[in-house]
Amino acid sequence: xxxxxxxxxxxxSGYLLFLIVSLVFGFNPGKEIGSNFxxxxxxxxxxxxxxxxxxxxxxxxxxxxxxxxxxxxxxxxRGYIWALLLGGTTVGGLYVSFPVAYSLYGKGAKxxxxxxxxxxxxxxxxxxxxxxxSFMGIKFTIIRLMVSIPLVILTSIxxxxxxxxxxxxxxxxxxxxxxxx
Amino acid sequence: xxxxxxxxGLALLLSFIIDREKTLKAVKIAFKRFVNIFPAFLGMxxxxxxxxxxxxxxxxxxYLGKNNIFIGILFASxxxxxxxxxxxxxxxxxxILLKKGVLYMVLSAFSTTLMMVGVLTYPIEKEYFGVRLTIxxxxxxxxxxxxxxxxxxxFFREIF
Numbered sequence: 001x002x003x004x005x006x007x008x009x010x011x012x013s014g015y016l017l018f019l020i021v022s023l024v025f026g027f028n029p030g031k032e033i034g035s036n037f038x039x040x041x042x043x044x045x046x047x048x049x050x051x052x053x054x055x056x057x058x059x060x061x062x063x064x065x066x067x068x069x070x071x072x073x074x075x076x077x078r079g080y081i082w083a084l085l086l087g088g089t090t091v092g093g094l095y096v097s098f099p100v101a102y103s104l105y106g107k108g109a110k111x112x113x114x115x116x117x118x119x120x121x122x123x124x125x126x127x128x129x130x131x132x133x134s135f136m137g138i139k140f141t142i143i144r145l146m147v148s149i150p151l152v153i154l155t156s157i158x159x160x161x162x163x164x165x166x167x168x169x170x171x172x173x174x175x176x177x178x179x180x181x
Numbered sequence: 182x183x184x185x186x187x188x189x190g191l192a193l194l195l196s197f198i199i200d201r202e203k204t205l206k207a208v209k210i211a212f213k214r215f216v217n218i219f220p221a222f223l224g225m226x227x228x229x230x231x232x233x234x235x236x237x238x239x240x241x242x243x244y245l246g247k248n249n250i251f252i253g254i255l256f257a258s259x260x261x262x263x264x265x266x267x268x269x270x271x272x273x274x275x276x277i278l279l280k281k282g283v284l285y286m287v288l289s290a291f292s293t294t295l296m297m298v299g300v301l302t303y304p305i306e307k308e309y310f311g312v313r314l315t316i317x318x319x320x321x322x323x324x325x326x327x328x329x330x331x332x333x334x335x336f337f338r339e340i341f
Contacts, residue, residue: 008220037229041226060203099218143333143337163317168314
């Protein structure tokens with residue numbers, strides 16, 4: 001683990017050094033990579049604080065039983081519908097839905113429902129779908145959603161059941177502590 | 182975007198009025214989680230900045246348009262999997278490619294993999310859900326993208 005960390009630190013410092021050197025000597029590819037880095041960082045920093053604050057509020061206010069009832073083993077088909085709705089209204093990309101999914105999982109949501117949520121937050125985010133239709137036409141969007149939503153649910157069930165049967169525990173020790181407060 | 186700020190602000194305010202201690206705890210949890218996952222995010226940002234540099238727009242449209250359908254879909258899925266771009270860039274790009282004659286099915290492979298398969302988000306996903314789940318989920322998503330592409334082709338009469 002420690003060795004892993006030092007490799008990471010070395011990688012990050014090497015990268016930063018490369019950017020600084022490029023900036024000083026006017027090395028264009030380096031400058032371009034740097035500006036990509038800055039613009040994407042800004043994009044994410046606009047979203048992430050809100051996302052994490054909402055996750056924090058979710059952790060303190062929403063009871064475990066509520067999550068279990070709506071997203072847990074007993075939730076049945078309603079759980080998947082909730083997952084689709086929640087996914088469809090999540091802002092941002094996969095990188096926002098992972099921490100949200102993780103919180104839900106920590107409060108007792110079923111793995112296949114979590115996977116459905118992640119899939120849905122990718123393919124059927126509502127604001128994005130509306131935006132999509134204006135460029136690609138409504139037929140394209142409808143076909144895409146009609147085909148992918150059932151597939152997302154089916155593969156999520158298959159994968160979730162498979163991993164649950166094998167006692168797969170996705171959540172590793174490192175962050176478990178934050179989860180069960 | 183602004184709605185998110187307003188919603189978060191209101192939620193925080195409401196929570197604060199009802200229970201100060203719980204709200205402080207929520208903010209603490211938020212901060213702690215953010216700090217924990219920050220290295221993974223940094224890793225992703227570094228990957229994104231390099232990959233976007235290596236794949237300029239031109240290369241991109243050259244590979245999708247020409248050749249046969251199968252290769253187009255393959256390239257589209259490849260590009261979609263290894264890049265990460267917000268919808269407000271991706272769909273206008275798809276619109277431009279469509280006008281250039283790229284098939285609907287190729288674009289659906291691209292947009293589906295873009296949204297569901299995350300090679301660059303691997304550092305984050307792995308941190309939350311472990312290596313095995315991450316790999317399996319991404320393979321499944323790739324499979325979904327292929328099926329969606331084929332079905333799009335069928336409905337737009339681009340194949341069969």
